[in-house]
Amino acid sequence: MKLDSMLSGMPVKARVKVEAAVDNLSVVLQMRNPRVLTSMAPSAMRGLVLKQGKNGSSVQMKSDHPVQFDFDYKMDFPEMRRLYQRAVENQWNADKDLPWETDVDPVNPEVPIISNDFMTPEALRSLPVKLTEQQRYDLNYHIACWMLSQFMHGEQGALYASAQVTESVGWMEGKLFGGSQVMDEARHLEVFCRYLTDKLGKRYEINDNLFVILDDLLTDARWDFKFLGMQIMVEGLALGAFRTIHNMSEEPLLKQMLKYVIRDEARHVHYGVLALKKHFTDSLSEVERREREDWAFEVAVLMRNRFMAHEIFEEWFEGTISRQAWNQLISTSPAMLQFRRNMFCRLIPNLDFIGLMSDRIRPHYARFGMLDYLQGKNASQLTEGEMMADLH
Numbered sequence: 001m002k003l004d005s006m007l008s009g010m011p012v013k014a015r016v017k018v019e020a021a022v023d024n025l026s027v028v029l030q031m032r033n034p035r036v037l038t039s040m041a042p043s044a045m046r047g048l049v050l051k052q053g054k055n056g057s058s059v060q061m062k063s064d065h066p067v068q069f070d071f072d073y074k075m076d077f078p079e080m081r082r083l084y085q086r087a088v089e090n091q092w093n094a095d096k097d098l099p100w101e102t103d104v105d106p107v108n109p110e111v112p113i114i115s116n117d118f119m120t121p122e123a124l125r126s127l128p129v130k131l132t133e134q135q136r137y138d139l140n141y142h143i144a145c146w147m148l149s150q151f152m153h154g155e156q157g158a159l160y161a162s163a164q165v166t167e168s169v170g171w172m173e174g175k176l177f178g179g180s181q182v183m184d185e186a187r188h189l190e191v192f193c194r195y196l197t198d199k200l201g202k203r204y205e206i207n208d209n210l211f212v213i214l215d216d217l218l219t220d221a222r223w224d225f226k227f228l229g230m231q232i233m234v235e236g237l238a239l240g241a242f243r244t245i246h247n248m249s250e251e252p253l254l255k256q257m258l259k260y261v262i263r264d265e266a267r268h269v270h271y272g273v274l275a276l277k278k279h280f281t282d283s284l285s286e287v288e289r290r291e292r293e294d295w296a297f298e299v300a301v302l303m304r305n306r307f308m309a310h311e312i313f314e315e316w317f318e319g320t321i322s323r324q325a326w327n328q329l330i331s332t333s334p335a336m337l338q339f340r341r342n343m344f345c346r347l348i349p350n351l352d353f354i355g356l357m358s359d360r361i362r363p364h365y366a367r368f369g370m371l372d373y374l375q376g377k378n379a380s381q382l383t384e385g386e387m388m389a390d391l392h
């Protein structure tokens, strides 16, 4: 029996609860690899069941990673050193370099924060609820607030992950670069928070699935898992999302802000691929490499399938349309398709470059159409100019 017909006789309140539980459960059941499932289970419990990202004003995450104190001060990783120098040269001042005096009207359709590619007129027409024009602008505004809130939460996670990695990474140049990244992430947190507070006036709680990924990598004691999770996967996700929103927005302050942030993030991904390629090639056994390969695949699928703006659904449409129908609507919207393309065209070549795209795992990626991106340039080959040329 299909879920829809099973639920149809239930009162609305009970039905939405069951739908949410089944939806969350499906995240876990979709994971094919038992080792990855076991390693992610505590974070999934905290995020999806206990909803720790949504209860209370803060949460404690415990990490047992070792701090590697270095007495050699050896500098023998010139490419990473150059990256550090570039990071120092390209620092910017969020307060002075951005036009904060810009007057932002979040519901002005002439200057959309994000275009209506997220919820197209056709998609809106397919809903049983009919929205007025004003409500449509309002919905768009809420979606923008939701997206930018997730960026802000992600940046907070990046701040802590980069601090942890700075402590535990082995190369001295890696520690220096890590210090510059901590500053970058603090600035990113600052600008998203300021934009949401001063210009949009609404903030959303962290998405449960984003919480699970951040909790998992912040609590894992192994530095290279943190590194893979943050520098390659989450930064790859962020770059894809920032680029999509940048190109969908007409609002000048947001566009300028995202441009600065993207330039920083591109360096972070570059740092990630340099460090991990070296580490995976020099120091890992095949079993350990395979474990990372499986983990990266599951996280890639999670990132592809699980950012469905359920917080917006719950606020606007719960009880009117099913969660399944919403998932379908969002996952096929032009903005989401664009986001996936933007994310995977960078992520897949990076995973290949660091050695996590063996013949064993490729068919799994192929199932999701993700192998099509394999021929693209990885972060070590892309110049800053090429990265910026994508923005319009």
Ligand SMILES: [Fe+2]
Residues within 6 Å of the ligand: 155, 158, 184, 185, 188, 265
């Ligand atoms: Fe960042």
Ligand SMILES: [Fe+2]
Residues within 6 Å of the ligand: 158, 185, 235, 264, 265, 268
């Ligand atoms: Fe970053």
